[in-house]
Every structure is written in C-alpha cells, then in structure tokens.
Amino acid sequence: MQRSLQKIFAILSLLFILNTATTLAEVKSPEASSFTIKNFEILEDVDGQYDFSTVSSPDFDEAFHQHVQENISLGISPSVFWVRFIPPAENYFDESDPLLLNFTNPSINKLDVYIPVKDSTIAKGRNYILKQAGAERPGTAREIWDADWTFSLPHQYIQGKYIYLRLQSVSVMNLPVMIWQEKDFIHAALLKNIAYGLFYGILLSMVFYNLFIVFVLKDRTYLFYVLYIAFMLIYQFNSHGHLRLWLDIDYRLYNALFWFCLSAAFSFAALFSAKFLQIHSDEIFLKRIFNLILLLSILIGILGIPGCSIPANWLSHGLGLIQPLVFIGLAFYRFRNGFRPAIYYLLAWGILSCGILGWIFLPDRTTSSNVLMLATALESILLSLALSARFRDLRITQLTLTRNLHYYRDLSLTDALTGLYNRRCLNSKMQKEISQALTEGISLSLMIMDIDFFKKYNDAYGHWQGDQVLVGFSNVLLKNLNDTQLAFRFGGEEFVILLPNLDAVETSKIAENIRRDFAAKTFRPTNKKTVQVTVSIGISTLTAQDNEAALFERTDKALYEAKTAGRNRVVIR
Incomplete structure (x- = not known):
C-alpha cells in the first residue's frame, strides 16, 4: 500500500509540473502582453462561392451576424466560413515590440x-x-515556426478596420x-513547448518501459497497451x-497517417481492455460490445484514410x-x-472521460486541450x-x-x-536410479528393513504405541x-533405502549404524515399562544384469536370511 501511495505521489508531482508549465504559458503580464479577440462576426458560405472582394464589400455588411461565443466555434462542417473582427488599438500594447496574430x-x-494595410496590395486594390x-x-x-498558426502584423497595419478570415476545415473549427x-509570445511558446515535451516524454517512457516488459513476459496484454499508447x-x-x-x-499522406493512428489507438484500446478485463468467449454480450467498438474503430480508419474526414470526425x-464510458462500466463490474x-x-x-468532457464543453480551446x-x-x-x-495478482x-x-x-x-x-514414490525413484546407475556405470545399493516382532508389539500395546x-x-x-x-516406508513395518554411489560394504556400515541406534532407543508403551x-x-548392490525386480527380489531374500538367522542383524546378498 505504501509503495502504491509513493507511485501516485510521484505521478501527481510530475503532472503538477506539466500543469504549471501549461498554466504559465497562458499567464498575462500586467503590461497586457496578449489580448484575446472575443467579438466576431460570422458569414457561412455553404457552397464556397464568395471571394474576398464580395464579402468585404459594404453590401455584405448585413450578411455577417454576431457570433454568440467568445471563441470561434463552428463545429464540423463542409462549409466555408468568413469571420471578421476588429483588433484593439495599438496603444493597448507596448509600441516598441512587434505584434503577432495567433490562431490556436x-x-x-x-x-x-486578410489584414488591412495603408498601402494598396494584393487583394485587388482594397488595401x-x-x-x-x-x-x-x-x-x-x-510565417513563424510554431505548431499553431502565427503571423506578424505588418507595420502599415490600419487600426480600427476589420481583419477578415476565410476558414475551411474537415475537423472541428474551434479557433x-x-x-x-x-x-511575450516567445516566452509563452517556450513554456508551452516544455509542457508538450513533458507530455510526450510521459507517453514515450510508458511505451519503452512496457515494451521491455513485453519482451520479458511475452504477454499480449502488455503488447496491446504499448501499441495503444504508441x-x-x-x-x-x-x-x-x-x-x-x-x-x-503531402497533406493526403498526413491525413491518412492521422486517421490510421487514431483508428489504431481506438482499436488497441479495445483489445487491451478486453484482455485486461479478462473478457472470455463465453461472455457473449460483453464480447459483442467489444467487437462493436473494434468494428467502429476500424470504420474510422476506413472512412478517414481515403479522405472522408467529416463522417470520420x-x-x-x-x-x-x-468508449471510455463503456470501459468504466465494465471495469466497475x-x-x-x-x-x-x-x-x-x-x-x-x-x-x-473527464478530460474528454472538458475538451468538449470548456469554452476556451487552450484550457480544454x-x-x-x-x-x-x-x-x-x-x-x-x-x-x-x-501482473502482481x-x-x-x-x-x-x-x-x-x-x-x-x-502429499x-x-x-x-x-x-x-x-x-508410489519408490516405484518411480527406483526405476530412475537404476537406469542412471546402469547408464553411467555407478554403484547403487538397496536396503530393505523390517522391524522385529512389530505385530506382537502392536497387539500388546496398541496401534498408537506401534505408531510411535x-x-x-x-x-x-x-x-x-x-x-x-x-x-521410503514400503508398507506396515517395512522400510526401503536407495543408496546411489555406494557398494555393499559402504552400505553395510550405514545399516549397522541404523541397527545399533535403533536397538539402543527406548520406548515407553506404559508408564511403568520401557521396551x-x-x-x-x-x-544388495545392483549388477549389470539386474533390473528393478531382480534387485528387489535379491535384497528381500537377504532380509529373509537376517530374520531366519535370529533377527537384529544385517545380511548382504
């Protein structure tokens, strides 16, 4: 439990650093280092038939309508959208520092x-x-080397006039x-990229750490996890x-790679979850749920890779x-x-799931991302x-x-x-020892022992005393x-010993020690009597012509001779 708490503390510390970096990237200084545009006017061009000259003419002023949200948020649509806004006056900023226009x-x-300038330029003389x-x-x-789209505002930029945007996208138009x-942009971009580096580093470390485990354990669950995270x-x-x-x-290759990776991530998440949660083939309903998720995951790639990006989106x-809600329900189960x-x-x-809901419903795209x-x-x-x-379980x-x-x-x-x-153990061990002794040419001796007059002892003092x-x-x-x-206990009062690498003479010394030690042992079947x-x-010792039965029979005959000769003795045969 303590180790788990230490792991969770380390994780939270790392994520705190990541969150701090992303938060610092958004902090605005008291000198108003950045300004978020919030008042937009929107025109939807369903067929993409308008050009800039048309939409910027006074006749189209009434065609634009006020956008109700603070950020440009237009959903997923095949339409072209024209957006216009008026930036704040330059005296809002430090006039000595160039200004950048950033689209996140x-x-x-x-x-x-389309940026208004004092000189007549490209856009058909409309300045x-x-x-x-x-x-x-x-x-x-x-124009500027950044993951987002960033442009410098030209020095001849005209204040108080509309900047126009023409937007076209098959993904969510949240801008x-x-x-x-x-x-200040350079400073914020540095912090932002540090945060991205930490984020990618976490995922990459999870991939390599668990990939090593894949090679060690050969466990498909780890493999599916690695592929999902990769x-x-x-x-x-x-x-x-x-x-x-x-x-x-090329954009087509870029788009195909995008949809292939997303489809693969969904697919391997489903495969990993089914394996991790131990969904068996006899659980038909659960199996069908995972098969449906897997089918939809593959369908995303089938639609997106050829270029049908809007339905894929x-x-x-x-x-x-x-998908996460389904996995949560199954995990709880x-x-x-x-x-x-x-x-x-x-x-x-x-x-x-909370992150996805935040990404969907939080109004600010930077915060939601x-x-x-x-x-x-x-x-x-x-x-x-x-x-x-x-794995531990x-x-x-x-x-x-x-x-x-x-x-x-x-047992x-x-x-x-x-x-x-x-x-039972004697039967398997004896066969193995005889085979090894004959193959390697080493000695093997067998000793069979029988406690003298044990039946009489049992009859006189009872089975419990006999057991002692x-x-x-x-x-x-x-x-x-x-x-x-x-x-080995062969049965009743008979015992057997297997002695590898010992001949009859060496075995007889051990047998004499056993006989002597046992004879010297005193038993007290009653309080007043010692016995x-x-x-x-x-x-007997194994010969080259022996098998299991022959060796056992010869040793048993030696025991019989010891008993008929008066008992309490060792006989070699």
Whole structure:
C-alpha cells in the first residue's frame, strides 16, 4: 500500500509540473502582453462561392451576424466560413515590440487572413494583405515556426478596420484568436513547448518501459497497451501540430497517417481492455460490445484514410465519448466481482472521460486541450499501474497454485505418519536410479528393513504405541542418511533405502549404524515399562544384469536370511 501511495505521489508531482508549465504559458503580464479577440462576426458560405472582394464589400455588411461565443466555434462542417473582427488599438500594447496574430488550432485545413494595410496590395486594390496557412498547405506557408498558426502584423497595419478570415476545415473549427507582443509570445511558446515535451516524454517512457516488459513476459496484454499508447502518442503529436511542424509531407499522406493512428489507438484500446478485463468467449454480450467498438474503430480508419474526414470526425468524436464510458462500466463490474487491478483501470478511464468532457464543453480551446493532455498523460500512467497490479495478482495466484501443486504432489508421494516417501514414490525413484546407475556405470545399493516382532508389539500395546515405534525408526533413518540417500516406508513395518554411489560394504556400515541406534532407543508403551525394539536389514548392490525386480527380489531374500538367522542383524546378498 505504501509503495502504491509513493507511485501516485510521484505521478501527481510530475503532472503538477506539466500543469504549471501549461498554466504559465497562458499567464498575462500586467503590461497586457496578449489580448484575446472575443467579438466576431460570422458569414457561412455553404457552397464556397464568395471571394474576398464580395464579402468585404459594404453590401455584405448585413450578411455577417454576431457570433454568440467568445471563441470561434463552428463545429464540423463542409462549409466555408468568413469571420471578421476588429483588433484593439495599438496603444493597448507596448509600441516598441512587434505584434503577432495567433490562431490556436493546428488542425484547420485552410486559413486565409486578410489584414488591412495603408498601402494598396494584393487583394485587388482594397488595401488588404493576404496571409495563408493551414494543414493542407505546404510548410513554406508557415510565417513563424510554431505548431499553431502565427503571423506578424505588418507595420502599415490600419487600426480600427476589420481583419477578415476565410476558414475551411474537415475537423472541428474551434479557433481562439490572440494578439501577442513578440517577446511575450516567445516566452509563452517556450513554456508551452516544455509542457508538450513533458507530455510526450510521459507517453514515450510508458511505451519503452512496457515494451521491455513485453519482451520479458511475452504477454499480449502488455503488447496491446504499448501499441495503444504508441499510436495515441503519434496521434497527439499529429493533432497538436508538431508532426506537421517537423515533417513537411503531402497533406493526403498526413491525413491518412492521422486517421490510421487514431483508428489504431481506438482499436488497441479495445483489445487491451478486453484482455485486461479478462473478457472470455463465453461472455457473449460483453464480447459483442467489444467487437462493436473494434468494428467502429476500424470504420474510422476506413472512412478517414481515403479522405472522408467529416463522417470520420463525427464517428471518432462519438466513439471517443462512448468508449471510455463503456470501459468504466465494465471495469466497475469486474471490480465488484473481486478483480482488484480494475481500480487503477477504473481511475484511468474515469480521468480520461473527464478530460474528454472538458475538451468538449470548456469554452476556451487552450484550457480544454491542456485538460485533455493532462488526462491522457495520467491515464497512460494509471493503465501501466493497472498492468503492474494485474501482473502482481497473477503472480501471487500462480505462486499459490504452484505451492499447492507441490504440496499435494508431496502429499501423494509421502507417508502421512513418518514423513518419509511412500511406495508410489519408490516405484518411480527406483526405476530412475537404476537406469542412471546402469547408464553411467555407478554403484547403487538397496536396503530393505523390517522391524522385529512389530505385530506382537502392536497387539500388546496398541496401534498408537506401534505408531510411535514407526516414527522413532524413521527419525533414526533420517539421522543416518544424507540428502542423496532416500528412505521410503514400503508398507506396515517395512522400510526401503536407495543408496546411489555406494557398494555393499559402504552400505553395510550405514545399516549397522541404523541397527545399533535403533536397538539402543527406548520406548515407553506404559508408564511403568520401557521396551527396546530391533530391526533386521537386508542389503544388495545392483549388477549389470539386474533390473528393478531382480534387485528387489535379491535384497528381500537377504532380509529373509537376517530374520531366519535370529533377527537384529544385517545380511548382504
């Protein structure tokens, strides 16, 4: 329990650093280093038929309507949207520092920015300069090297006039717009990138740590987890704009990679969950739920990779909201049934669900993205802890089963009264020892012992007292034998010893010690009487012509000779 608390404390400390970095990136200084644009006017161009000259003409003023939300939030739509706004006056900022116009959504496909300037320029003499960016456009269109879309406001920029935006995208058109002073933007971007580095580092460390475990344990559950986090990492690297920033590839390939990674992340999340929660083939209803999730996950890739991004977006958003809720319900069900590792799994998907809800419903895109990023990082760590807990439980179960197996195996091979091996064990051990001795050409001796007049002792003093004699004799045997010399209770008062690497002479010395020690032992069957009991011993050594039956028969004859010669003696044959 203490180790688990230490792990959770370390996780929370790391995530606190991550959250601090992202928060610091958003802090505004008292000198108004940044300004968030909030008053937008929107025009939806359903067919994409209007150009800038048309929408910027006075005749179209009434076509624009006031946007009710503080950020540009237009959902998923195939339409082209025209947006206009008036930035604050320049005296709002430090006039000595250049100004930057920042759009915080790297997934926008096409972004055209029309900025009013004092000189007549590109846009058909209407004194506007055009700047273009977007995921569909080549990296050379990026004016400032940043994952988001950032432009410098030209020095001839005209205050008090509308800046126009033309937006077109197949992803969610949620677009915060900010004006920054250049030095403060650089500072905020540095902190933001540190936060992203921590985030990607957490996911990458989870991938490599658990990949090592995959190679060691060969466990498919770990493999599915690694693939889920790996594809989630690439998807996040892509969706936050960093892949496009570092790798300028054709948009179709970029888009295909995006949807492939998202589809794979959904798919391996389902496979991992089914394996982790131990969904068996006989649980038909649960199996169908996971098969449906897997089918929808694959369908996202089938739609998105060829370019049907809008239906793929709708499907991915729906599945992204429903899938964690399904996993939470199943994890709770498993936890209620006694599967303890499900608690980490339950927390992981619960936190991710909160992050997804925050991403959907929080009005500020930067804050919502940070919440989802933190939730994803924490989910990856908690799932790794869930795997560790699952492995620990499985290991404990396996050790218990192994211990029980050894216990019952030993129980089946040992005599309950004396603790010596029983006749069943003798049959297997004797065959093995004879085979090894004949193969390697080493000595093997057999000793058969019979306690003298044991039946009379039992009849005179009772079975319980007779058992004390058997236990006492067993202790004498164990005292005189080493680990390689095996003693067996053959049945009743008969005992057998296998002695590898010993010939008849060496064996007879051990036999004499046993006979002498046992004869010297005193038993007290009644309070007023002490009794001494003796043992007869027969010995024989394996020859090249012997088999199991021949060796045993010859040794038994030696025992018979010892008994007929007066008992309490050792005979070699």
